[in-house]
Amino acid sequence: MRLLGSIVLLLVVGSALAYKTYSxxxxxxxxxxxxxxxxxxxxxxxxxxxxxxxxxxxxxxxxxxxxxxxxxxxxxxxxxxxxxxxxxxLAPIVEQDFAEQERLMRAIPRQPRVAVYNRYMTFDEIDAHIHETVDANPGVASLLDLGLSTEGRELHGIKLSNGAAGQPAVWFDCAIHAREWIAPPVCLRIIDEVLADPALRDLADWYVLPIANPDGYSFATTDDRFWRKTRRPNPGSTCVGTDPNRNFDFLWDSAGTYCSETFPGASAFSEPECAGIGNFIAANADSLILYVALHSYGPIILYPFGHTVDPVPNADDLLAAGTASATVIESVGGPTYPVENSAAGLYFTFGASDDYAYGIGAAGYAYTYELPGGGSGGFNPPASAIQRVVDETWPGLKTLVEYTIANPTTPLKK
Missing domain, CATH: 3.30.70.340 (Metallocarboxypeptidase-like)
Structure with missing residues (x-):
């Protein structure tokens, strides 16, 4: 028994020391x-x-x-x-984050078909949740299969629909940047709400991808708390990964080194995760009216473009819809979200997912939501913050969908 206890202890200690300490x-x-x-x-x-x-x-x-x-x-x-x-x-903060995650994983087991909002779910748990939800809701939910990641994980989302032909489509993806753990619970909340309310399914077909960067997210939850990129090896370099939000095929820019956190990849859509999302957007351009990528941290709502401060043709519509959403979030006790053109509000970016969805003429409304920060540095909100963030964000996203459907706008090429 002592030997067994020693082995278990060594396994626990080994697990605790496996991650990057950031000392x-x-x-x-x-x-x-x-x-x-x-x-x-x-x-x-x-x-x-x-x-x-x-x-x-x-x-x-x-x-x-x-x-x-x-x-x-x-x-x-x-x-x-x-x-x-x-x-x-950062070392004590990283140690505390992983210790809390391990403790809550033991204390709060996942229940079938129930999203967890009092701890962060792993990729495998979220993937299982999607499959269970689809299986339990035939005729309403169907599996969205976007292919495989570099490491062979399935890029699975969910479609929620009333089954009627010709409905407009809205899209939400989360955690394209691996360390932004607060985003997937918001995507899971969207799924919960749309499943529970037939009226929402009568508005549109909803496509939700809770983990857009499966390899990176899995690595961030086990090995490197602040990992951002994908996990594709870069030939000839010890630096791994590409910034997936610089890898979309819209004004893709090759500038950047392998070791940069914003390395855009060897070519546009070099990352299978980005190619899967991009192929879906292009294939559904005729029905897609809204694209939303959920990131952290802000809070801020950004709309295209990232490469120029010149306003897009329907900038007034983008600003109005974003402002309507931000107003509702603040009214339910959430933070104030400024609504900005990406390039004017921050620095220039190229190859971002929202710019792609808007720039190829798919979604006339396209946004990046930078959710509120938390914890010691911003990227590490404690698990106790999850419920508050999803509660305050969902009403704003619901308002955004309702506004965009009630106020059609013309995409660039439609």
Whole structure:
């Protein structure tokens, strides 16, 4: 018995020590950013790991390794961007996050066909939940199969419909960036609400993809809390992965190194996860009226384009729909969401999913929702925050769908 106990203890300790500790890593916080520094922040973001979404008028946070700290401090000083150390050492925070996840996994087992909102679900749990939901709701729910990830995980979402022909379609995806754990519970809440309310299914066909980056999300929940990218190896480099939200085939830009957190990939749609989503959007362009990618952290609502500050033709419609959604979120006790054009609100981006959905003429309404941050640094809201975030976000997303259906807009090429 003692031997067995020792083996179990070693397994637990081994599991606890398997993840990247981030010992000595710091998080720096800047003063609110001004428009004139954004081009430099854009260049820095291709090298260093900015957390959240750098936005004019708000502070930015950047994670630096012990080797990077002096360089980043020097660059910020040269740019005359005042800053401070927000987190002195990430190691205790990472240890606490994984310890909480392990504790809650043991304490709160998953029940069949029941989404969990008081802890973070694993990829395997969410995938099983989707299959169970489809099996239990024939005629209403069907499996959305978008192919396989690099590591062979199934890219599964769900379609919820009343079965009527000719309905408009709305799309939601979550966790295309692996470390943004707060997003999948919001996608799961959408599924719960639409299943429970036939009137919502009478509005549109709903497509929901709770985990858009299965390999990255799985790695982030077991090995590296702040992993962002996919897990495709890069030939000739020890740096793994591509930023999937720079990999879509709309004004894709090859700039970036393998080790950058925003590396766009060897080519547009080099990542099978992005290609699967992109193929679906293109194939359903005639019916898709709304595309929403749920990220963290903000809060902010962004609409196309990321490559120019020039307004798109229906910018007034995009702003109005986003504002209607943001107003409802705030009215139920949620935070204030500014609604911004991507390039005007932050720095230029290329190859983003919402720009693709809008730019190819599919969805006339396309958004990135940066959900609220939390925890010690923003990307690590504790499990206790999940219920609050899903409760305040769902009414805003419901309003967005209702608004876009009631106020049709013309996509670029329709």
């Amino acid at each position: 000595g890593y710091q998080v720096l916080k800047t003063a609110p950013l001004t428009p004139n520094v954004m081009p430099y922040i854009n260049k820095m973001s291709r090298i260093y790991d900015f957390w959240g979404t750098p936005v004019v008028g708000r502070p930015a946070t950047v994670m630096v390794s012990p080797e990077e700290a002096s360089v980043v401090n020097s660059v910020l000083n040269r740019l005359r961007i005042s800053h401070e150390v927000m987190i002195e050492d």
